[in-house]
Amino acid sequence: MRGNGISYDTGYRNEFGVSTHEPWDPEVVARDLRVIRDDLHCTAVRVTGGDPDKLETAARLAADLGLEVWFSPFTGELTTADLLVLLADCAERAERLRLAGADVVLVTGAELSLFTVGFLPGSNGHERTEALLKTPREQLGPLLAQVPAKINDFLADAVRLGHLPGRRGAGRAQRVDRPVRERPPGPAGRRVRAGRAGAGRLPARVVGNLRNRGCGHGVRLHVRQLPPAR
Template sequence: MNRRGVLYDTGRYLGFNWRPQFSREATRRDLTVIRDELHCNAVKLSGRDLDRLATAARDAIALGLEVWLSPELWNHTPARTLDYLAAAARTAETLRREPGARIVLSVATEATFFLRGILPGRTFAARTKHPAPAIRAGRHTEPLAAFLRAAAETARRHFNGPLTYASLPFERVDWQRFDFVAVDHYRYITSEPHYERVLERLRRHEKPVIITEFGMRTYKGADTDPNLLTVGLISWPTVALHQLPLLNHLIRPRLIRGHHQRDEDLQARRIAEDLHILDRAGVEGAFVTQFSEPLLTYHPDPRYDLDMSGFSLVRTYPGPPDRWERKAAFHAVAAHFR
């Protein structure tokens, strides 16, 4: 792999901000760890706030990291999203002109699900509840193609660097519009039988293939859980209510009820296997999901161990954004990239 990276969330937003606190000092420290300890030469910066993305990107550039900028305005209409993309592309062009900058701009992430108007449903939950019939019928194909055509044209008007789109494995994309073929590709019970076939199909476009997301959660049986990419084990209503000022002392975020067991070794082993598979497949680069998830904090009581359901390479603790510890997966990624 020529591009060895990790995803860093500056504040994705779906219902609420997934990184409520953003500290430039903590972010700079994290990016330094990503370069020096994980041995990455690239970082994918995701989030909604363009100022946060630009701040993190400048620090990544200063550290010599290639920046894959992934501005994400989720659950809005195509028209509103294209206006946002134009602003994001202007930001990316400003960053591209900085000394030593290497910037790749992603025009969207998994638009079939995260963009309103591709599949039926006003919310992400509605669109992903029972998507298979609509997808098999190809209802997403034409609106997705129209959006990506407009997105590429919009981005090219304002940004003179390379473009990509973080696709879903089932989406058929006109990759001639982009400089990199990119896919969010997780290996678990549903996708494992055809995981490598997807990579083979994408390589036929004769452009560099990038895995823009892959990873594993941290609980026993995550690799055989068909809900791996949806809710996981989190009781999301308790997480959402905990963000409200009047309820955060009354509602404690927790996992869904049941007996759940933390399994850091599973997460580390599966990610290490993924990296070997991707190396063997000859992909240009890959970004592990993800460095940290500040809302999914660790707790010794498994009922409240939100990190158990997280994809992060470090376990975070409540409080300031600089409290985290390396997990087994962190060391597995570091060993492979080294």
Template sequence: MDVRGISYDTDGGWDRAAVRRDLRAIREELYCTAVQLRGADVERLTEAAAYALDTGLDVWILPEPGTGLPRREVLAHLARAAEAAERLRAAHPGRVTLVAGCAYSLLTRGIMPGPHLLVRLRPLPLLRRDGGSGPLHRLVTRQLRRMLAETLGTARAAFRGPVTYAAGFWEDVDWSGYDMVGVNLYRFAANEERYPELLRALTLRAGGKPVVVTEFGCGAYAGAGKACPGSFRIVRWLSARPRIKEGYVRDEYTQAAYLSELIGLYAESGIRGCFVFTFATPGFPHSTDPRYDLDLAGFGVVRVSPDAPGEWETKEAFHAVARAYKAVPHDKAP
């Protein structure tokens, strides 16, 4: 498993020294071989990618223009990112991959019914249950494939390196035009028992192409492994000050065990690699007051303070990922 990665958000506060420090930690302390850089600001993505390449990390660039944008804006943003990624690829052959979108059916307008993200989340259980035979699944798949044809063409027009897509686990993607298969494959209560089977089915459908799990993770509270990717729902976001709902207890070992177990499973399954979601979640800051400790619902392997979001402390998940990645057989040395 030569792609041992973690995602890193380049939006929010931008401190060049902190970004360099974080990317060095990802390479030297987490034993990653690759980082998935995600963000809307193409200049920041490019600059962070250059830093990462200098540290010895391979780079997967995932441009995220924002949720709910019209298709033309998504395509224009992807075109700019693809041009920037091509310049990096030309300077670093074999080390840059473009991820041409993420879960478009959920994050863009006009594919899944609903005016905004929270409404579009509601039909996901139905899409999972109908096995691809229901009318909603057919509608979403038709619209999604139209979108993917446009985004793939936009990416290929500017970028000469490998291209993939970070598919939602409910999405039905035609992978024939991509260089590898990428899926955000969370394990949670509804698929826990058949998760190994899902991995096997994914590799079979890949038709010999490499498979990468582009996103997986959970929160840091007891029971988070059953709820993810819905860990954010334990927060009362509409309170005057967002707070944790009653009954949820901090448990960093739940998150650590979840990540290490899945990394081991991926290595045994023969897939090419995976990306932990995520390094840090500044929007879910840690607090010593359990009522406001939003880090419980965050997916970061480090915890950050609301007063100093650029600073962080390692969580149990950080050390679990480091141990797991160091132990996995791989082709690229840390």
């Protein structure tokens, strides 16, 4: 284990517009992050939430404390098109932090299939969860079999949008596309290496680890400096 980490919620906003972190006070956030470093002895923090400004504020405060930052937008009820726009914004914010000297990991989502419109049937997360729980077993397999292609298409669009070369990984049910060679299994499933997605505006390496129990929930992207292309 290379480090100890914990998640810090900057505010998930549900379909009713209610945030899980109110009131928002950067001074309190800074105090919380000092507790995470000094009292909990963490070396990394995953900052989650649906507001890029709050994510960046918390991420910068964490980086100033010397913590490894996992920049993790956690959204609800966005379309895939809206989520791509938000991810592009977050990628640029994460890259600014990296250029300033921070150790940054960009996470492209959490529970994507349940909290994003379009991967599973249902107009909201509650309906999508109910669909999984109440679908007869003989019909559940075919339903979930449709998800990997949708997740793959979305992740490919996310990589192209950010022009990010790198690696991606997935649980076995996901069958993430474009593997070049498999890496040893980790706690979240298989790791695969994908080819470079092309030169881009973000000079970064992307490492993904799709944590999933069959529905396609998110991918972690490690943002690191790449050597110059030959």
